[in-house]
Amino acid sequence: MPEAGAAGAPLMTVIAVISFLACLALAGFFFVRQAAQQWTSDLSGSITVQIVGDSPSVIDRDIAAAENVLRATSGVEEVRVYSLEQRRKLLEPWLGKGRVSDSLPVPGIIAVEVSPALRKDLSGLQMDLANRAPGARLDDHGVWNDSLSASAQTGQILAFGIFLLIMVAACAVIIYAARAGLAANKEIIDVLHLVGASDEFIAAEVQRRFFVLGLRGALMGLSLAIIVLLLSGWALQGLEPSGYFLPAIRNNSATMVWLLMVPLLICTVAAVSAKQTVMRSLSGRW
Amino acid sequence: MVIAQSHKQRSVLVNFENVGLSYDGVSETLRDVNMVIRDGDFRFLTGPSGAGKTSLMRMIYLAQKPSSGRLTLFGENINQLPRDQLPLMRRRIGVVFQEFRLLEHLTAFENIALPMRVQGVNQNEYAQDVTELLTWVGLGDRVNALPETLSGGEKQRVALARALVSKPDLILADEPTGNVDPIMGERIMRLLVELNRLGTAVIVATHDLTLVRRMKKNILRLKDGRLSLHGPLKDISPATRAEASSRAAGDERSALGA
Numbered sequence: 437m438p439e440a441g442a443a444g445a446p447l448m449t450v451i452a453v454i455s456f457l458a459c460l461a462l463a464g465f466f467f468v469r470q471a472a473q474q475w476t477s478d479l480s481g482s483i484t485v486q487i488v489g490d491s492p493s494v495i496d497r498d499i500a501a502a503e504n505v506l507r508a509t510s511g512v513e514e515v516r517v518y519s520l521e522q523r524r525k526l527l528e529p530w531l532g533k534g535r536v537s538d539s540l541p542v543p544g545i546i547a548v549e550v551s552p553a554l555r556k557d558l559s560g561l562q563m564d565l566a567n568r569a570p571g572a573r574l575d576d577h578g579v580w581n582d583s584l585s586a587s588a589q590t591g592q593i594l595a596f597g598i599f600l601l602i603m604v605a606a607c608a609v610i611i612y613a614a615r616a617g618l619a620a621n622k623e624i625i626d627v628l629h630l631v632g633a634s635d636e637f638i639a640a641e642v643q644r645r646f647f648v649l650g651l652r653g654a655l656m657g658l659s660l661a662i663i664v665l666l667l668s669g670w671a672l673q674g675l676e677p678s679g680y681f682l683p684a685i686r687n688n689s690a691t692m693v694w695l696l697m698v699p700l701l702i703c704t705v706a707a708v709s710a711k712q713t714v715m716r717s718l719s720g721r722w
Numbered sequence: 723m724v725i726a727q728s729h730k731q732r733s734v735l736v737n738f739e740n741v742g743l744s745y746d747g748v749s750e751t752l753r754d755v756n757m758v759i760r761d762g763d764f765r766f767l768t769g770p771s772g773a774g775k776t777s778l779m780r781m782i783y784l785a786q787k788p789s790s791g792r793l794t795l796f797g798e799n800i801n802q803l804p805r806d807q808l809p810l811m812r813r814r815i816g817v818v819f820q821e822f823r824l825l826e827h828l829t830a831f832e833n834i835a836l837p838m839r840v841q842g843v844n845q846n847e848y849a850q851d852v853t854e855l856l857t858w859v860g861l862g863d864r865v866n867a868l869p870e871t872l873s874g875g876e877k878q879r880v881a882l883a884r885a886l887v888s889k890p891d892l893i894l895a896d897e898p899t900g901n902v903d904p905i906m907g908e909r910i911m912r913l914l915v916e917l918n919r920l921g922t923a924v925i926v927a928t929h930d931l932t933l934v935r936r937m938k939k940n941i942l943r944l945k946d947g948r949l950s951l952h953g954p955l956k957d958i959s960p961a962t963r964a965e966a967s968s969r970a971a972g973d974e975r976s977a978l979g980a
Contacts, residue, residue, distance in 0.1 A: 627823050630783065632813035632888065633840035634806065719805065 447613050448653040451702065454609070455657025456664075458602045459698050463665055465595035466691040472588030476581050481555065487544030489571040492520075499544040501569035506546065509561055511554030518545040544571075603705060610646060610706045614713040617642065625718075639714040643707045650706030654699030661695065732760040734797070735892050735923055736782055738949075741791035743777055751777050753947040755791070759925065761891065764918040765951075766934045767927040769944030775927040778944065779896045782925070783817045784808050796891070813841065816885030820897035822877040824869040830856065830880045831865045837888040848887065855883040859913065875906030882913060886922075893917060895926045899933065911937060931955065 489495040506515045565572040736759035743752040752774045780786035838848040859879035899907030918924045938954040
């Protein structure tokens with residue numbers, strides 16, 4: 437098969453663009469997944485005990501009682517009681533600086549780190565707290581976690597769906613190009629048949645051509661996608677220096693490995709669709 | 723006029739039994755064709771332009787299925803042949819065309835090697851055969867030439883070498899001298915005759931009656947879709963010669979118009 441067929445450079449450009457978009461969709465998929473994982477894993481070992489009450493003195497009493505319960509419970513690894521000063525600071529964005537009256541019953545907060553075993557079953561601790569400190573409420577961040585993983589899941593499904601759609605587009609483009617290539621090279625294919633070439637031989641030649649074309653285009657798309665991802669990671673890092681909300685782009689070798697699979701997938705898709713197309717259209721002849 | 727020959731000792735390569743061909747299902751291009759080609763035969767296929775010479779050839783090299791009747795190639799009824807068997811059968815037949823049909827992006831060597839390559843034969847197994855064939859057709863110095871740099875006669879000799887490289891049992895040549903000058907035409911025809919002397923069966927479709935007369939070979943004549951076998955043309959009267967040359971001119975025009 438001559439290299440200059442129906443498609444050549446334009447097809448390679450299309451494949452490069454498809455590969456670029458596929459890489460971005462896949463990177464989006466992993467980004468959302470890892471961000472959600474990081475958020476939830478940060479929270480999963482920690483619970484919060486809130487203490488509410490009618491007056492500061494009741495609250496202070498329950499805080500002390502709850503702290504005792506927590507320190508006595510096995511599996512509790514760290515107990516951090518927020519002082520009144522710290523709690524007032526937390527309220528500042530809502531109530532304003534220095535305006536909180538001393539008589540306002542500011543709820544108590546105890547941040548607790550627990551072992552995975554205790555995390556699985558908090559009912560014992562919950563009961564102890566209810567007995568000894570009636571104003572204590574145990575928050576295991578379940579609501580936050582649930583809504584977070586639900587939206588992360590939606591994001592992941594969306595990203596993966598887009599990735600699949602892009603792959604379908606790749607298939608369609610390749611099939612179209614393979615058909616056009618067959619029509620444009622009809623004379624050559626007739627000669628190949630004439631000298632005794634089997635359909636498999638012709639299909640293999642076409643397949644090899646599309647594999648190379650697909651690989652070249654896809655690698656171009658991948659390079660571009662990596663550049664864009666690194667640049668946007670770098671830009672976002674500047675915006676959000678703590679790196680808490682945008683963790684996935686940086687230093688993520690697993691994502692990079694998956695991105696490297698995209699060109700392989702694309703050129704395999706190209707080769708297989710081209711071969712199938714050729715075999716199907718040749719078998720219609722005699 | 724029609725001669726009966728007995729060739730019981732030689733195997734039958736091609737057998738047409740009441741073969742008909744119709745492209746549109748209504749008008750018949752070929753009707754009731756009966757023909758036997760045996761190992762070692764040489765036949766000219768003649769007839770006016772549009773008589774179906776090319777259609778007949780296309781059926782033998784498996785580019786066209788007969789519409790009716792029975793066509794047997796190398797003992798196999800081709801109507802019952804599965805598609806994956808066609809390449810094996812085509813490899814036993816070498817074909818040469820008026821328009822050469824070389825692959826323009828391949829060198830002379832690569833064009834000739836093509837039938838071997840599509841069979842998956844290793845290059846070092848056929849390289850010597852290809853070189854010898856190039857020498858035999860007088861193009862030993864044009865091994866790496868691309869078709870666009872070759873003259874018509876040179877292209878046709880490359881095409882002939884390509885038809886021979888897989889050592890076929892049968893060579894078909896469809897107007898092989900149509901696009902080459904008369905001297906080269908005669909040279910190509912002599913190559914075909916020499917090949918036949920070495921044992922390969924040859925069918926040459928041509929309207930060049932001058933060459934046909936000179937080669938003194940049996941003639942298959944197609945007229946109005948029907949085929950008949952004749953002995954060699956001995957001499958032709960001036961009237962026939964005039965008719966032949968006007969017919970040839972007509973063929974030339976239709977070939978150019980096509």
